Amino acid sequence: MGDGRAGGAGAAAGVLVLAGTPIGRPDDASPRLAAELAAADVVAAEDTRRLKRLTTDLGVVVTGQVVSYFEGNEQRRTPGLLEDLLAGKRVLLVTDAGMPSVSDPGYRLVAAAVEADVRVTAVPGPSAVLTALAVSGLPVDRFCFEGFLPRKAGERSRRLSDLAAEQRTLVFFEAPHRTEAALAAMAQAWGDDRPAAVCRELTKTYEEVRRGPLAELVTWAAEGIRGEVTIVVAGAPPAAAIATDADSLRTAVREREDEGMTRKDAILDVARLAGLPKREVYQAVHVS
Template sequence: MLVLAATPIGRVEDAPPRLASELATADVIAAEDTRRLRRLTTDLGVEIKGRIVSYFEGNESSRTPTLLADLLDGNRVLLVTDAGMPSVSDPGYRLVAAAVEKDVRVTAVPGPSAVLTALAVSGLPVDRFCFEGFLPRKAGERSRRLANLAKEERTMVFFEAPHRTEAALAAMRDAFGDGRGAAVCRELTKTHEEVRRGGLAELVDWAAEGVRGEVTIVVTG
């Protein structure tokens, strides 16, 4: 069985109750960052008995066949990323697809998600939404992506790096208009959590002063 386990996006006490038991009993744990995994297990007071392997963007393609072989041998493989749910802008999709193709059971330990948390606290419509992940880094590609979303009616959720937040907001302003409502959610569930709400032009001015931490942007459709 392949188990996708959500990990805290901030406070360790937000870890789902099942996470500790899954970490303690898994035959193999595939972790985006093995050092962060060790810190997490220490904080949770969990002793790992299974084998730990790294599974991140750089080795996801090459490591997937090995993990699939573990699954086909009857092992319980637990997949965790640095924060949030695997496969959501994090490693996981390739392994899930490979497991499904071989009729391996896939389940999940539900828990923290920056996408849903930002959406819930944004104050924007939540009845219909779409997740757009990270925008392209290159300005031209980013502008084209946003132009294609200009008429999207659903609320949109984006991930962004702090040093690119101002540029991303400016590109959204240009594509969607100055007054389009949005919220920048920074350091969700952490000590310095901040949710800044307003029109895109207003948020661009705010971001010009510099943005720190993990960023999720929610924009009205």
């Protein structure tokens, strides 16, 4: 692929520009974003109405073609945009907020452009992930972004169980009406005392950052939440000295049951302390 510029696509190939847009305040937009909006041959926008509001706020006139590019039409629209790129056009991709392809449309077009040896570049911009990390008060030297959790309770529980041993700080996006359930599932999977922060409406007028143990945040979220939500959770502490062979896991679960824990809670606790997915401890207990 060389240096990432058009090669196999020929000298006439265009360029795909991924543009980060403000996550709240329009004045967070960079001068380069305004220049790219004005210069693009094609602007692919997740929501053309939001694009209109942004360009009005920035005082920018878009002279290129504007097309919608969202989750529902991303697969169908990608081939046409790739044709534009191969024809030498400058295609600018913007989403409602933040960087395209990060829990937003964009990945399919980027992959297609890279496969066709079309140059892909980016206009850096605000990021809800990095902003939430910065204000969370939690360790940020190592982190992982998990996007949105599954909506179904069982799938969500399994995903969180798989992350039980993750020692890096975790970042999630969540819908406001599912935030309480997500926090409760985290508390069940990782313990009530795990430190976390819920960041709501970042950079906007009603920005709020609520910090505390998961159990406390569950109670707070039960009162109702509005706006866009980013959740930051501390990673798992180093695994305690619980051996991970089947006999030791069964013994650890049985000891907790003897102390009054339910088997489910005992398995969760042992999995968390041993740094193992819940299903591995479950299998050790139930498979002879």
